[in-house]
Amino acid sequence: MARMKFICDAERCIECNGCVTACKNEHEVPWGVNRRRVVTLNDGVPGEKSISVACMHCSDAPCMAVCPVNCFYRTEEGVVLHDKDVCIGCGYCSYACPFGAPQFPSAGTFGVRGKMDKCTFCAGGPEEHGSQAEFEKYGRNRLAEGKLPACAEMCSTKALLAGDGDVVADILRNRVVQRGKGAEVWGWGTAYGSANGGKK
Amino acid sequence: MKPLRSLATACVLLSMFALSACGETPQNASAAGVKADRSVYQGVGDSPFAASGWTAGDRVSWQAVLKARAQYGQNDYTRMTP
Numbered sequence: 001m002a003r004m005k006f007i008c009d010a011e012r013c014i015e016c017n018g019c020v021t022a023c024k025n026e027h028e029v030p031w032g033v034n035r036r037r038v039v040t041l042n043d044g045v046p047g048e049k050s051i052s053v054a055c056m057h058c059s060d061a062p063c064m065a066v067c068p069v070n071c072f073y074r075t076e077e078g079v080v081l082h083d084k085d086v087c088i089g090c091g092y093c094s095y096a097c098p099f100g101a102p103q104f105p106s107a108g109t110f111g112v113r114g115k116m117d118k119c120t121f122c123a124g125g126p127e128e129h130g131s132q133a134e135f136e137k138y139g140r141n142r143l144a145e146g147k148l149p150a151c152a153e154m155c156s157t158k159a160l161l162a163g164d165g166d167v168v169a170d171i172l173r174n175r176v177v178q179r180g181k182g183a184e185v186w187g188w189g190t191a192y193g194s195a196n197g198g199k200k
Numbered sequence: 201m202k203p204l205r206s207l208a209t210a211c212v213l214l215s216m217f218a219l220s221a222c223g224e225t226p227q228n229a230s231a232a233g234v235k236a237d238r239s240v241y242q243g244v245g246d247s248p249f250a251a252s253g254w255t256a257g258d259r260v261s262w263q264a265v266l267k268a269r270a271q272y273g274q275n276d277y278t279r280m281t282p
Contacts, residue, residue, distance in 0.1 A: 073234050083234040126235035130244030143240040146251035146265050153273055163270035164263070171275045178277055 003059065003078025004121050004143075005165040006152070007172055008051040011179075012159035015040055015050040019151035019160050023054070026122070026150040027139025033103040035119040036151055052151065052160045055080065055101035055119035063093035063102060071116075077143070078165075079121040084137050089113045121162070122149040 015038050023029065023036045036054035057080045064072040064080065071086035072093075093116060094102040105114040124141030127134035134141060142150060152162035161168040179185055241263075243256025251269070254261040271278060 071234060073237070075237065076239055081237065086234055123240055126237040129238060129240070129242060130247050130249075140249075141240065141244060143266075144242065144244045145247065145249050146243075146254050146262060146269075148266060148269055148273070158274050158276060161270075161274050163266060163274070167267055167270045168274070171270070171277075174275070174277055 003165050004057060004123075004163065005078075005168060006054065006056060006121075006149075007161045007168050008053070009159045009161070009172060009175065010049045010051050012157040013038070013050040013052060014157055014159070016156060018154050018156050019052045022150040022154035023119070026142070027120075028135075029117070029139070030105050033105050033117050035101075035103060035117065037100075052155075053099055053101075054151070055097075055121070056099055057119075057121055062096040062098070066092045066096040068092060073126075075123060077123070079123045079143075081120055081123060081125050081138075082116065082118070083126050084115045084117075087115045089115050091116075122147070 017038050020034060020036050020038060024034070027035070029035055036052060038050055038052050040048055040050040042048045057078060059078070061072065061074070061080045063082075064074070067082075068090060069086050069088055071082045071084075071088075072080060073082070074080050089104060091102075091104065091113060094100075094104065101118045103117045105117060106112070120138050122140060122142035124130075124134045124144065125138035127137060129141050129144040140150075142148065147153070149162045152160045161171055239259075241257065241259045243262075244250055245256070250256075251265060253268075254265040256262075
């Protein structure tokens with residue numbers, strides 16, 4: 001198996017924040033912590049583009065490189081996870097990550113930082129799979145349940161794809177080739193074309 | 201003699217209490233270490249949330265069910281006629 005990967009199709013993302021909501025609900029992520037966010041470029045300007053961003057489970061993860069206590073590890077499927085019992089909440093990973101993935105709950109007094117929290121690709125963490133301890137620290141382990149991440153499965157336009165890197169790359173490649181561009185875009189003729197709209 | 205003995209006992213107890221803070225568990229990185237994590241294809245055991253169609257512990261069946269799920273759930277071009 002290849003590595004588990006996310007990819008977001010900017011042509012399809014409509015900034016509905018369904019992925020953000022699905023993630024927060026699935027893992028009961030605390031207030032102020034967003035494992036996934038939707039970023040919009042040129043917001044409000046015609047032609048704006050949105051993409052859904054979370055931990056990209058990098059092949060050469062900078063967070064892993066800078067962590068002073070080595071709390072990160074990579075699973076066989078290429079998912080970058082961390083051990084919250086080892087994390088000291090220093091925030092180095094937050095500075096190193098180019099995607100802003102590491103999050104810190106700030107529920108303590110004087111803005112004290114808690115243990116780092118981030119997207120787990122719905123793969124839990126170093127606790128017994130499906131246990132209460134795993135859920136409370138890392139959230140649901142959907143991969144071990146034979147499911148894909150909740151954000152991608154809940155995406156209404158299927159802009160956010162998740163799974164085996166080879167599979168999602170094939171889906172996206174096929175999509176890009178088939179949909180064309182401009183007036184060729186799939187569905188354009190069906191909605192706005194002639195009586196024969198949609199037929200090639 | 202007796203007050204002296206009780207004073208000595210009190211001193212010993214007090215020093216034991218004072219030195220108890222020196223017995224903290226090591227906090228250096230090598231002593232802590234990341235806990236071992238099982239592979240995800242080992243499954244979650246007997247859970248009502250687990251998807252059907254694969255066997256826990258069988259990597260090939262787990263890969264197959266995820267692949268099918270990705271195609272069915274994310275590839276809408278497989279559902280339309282060309």
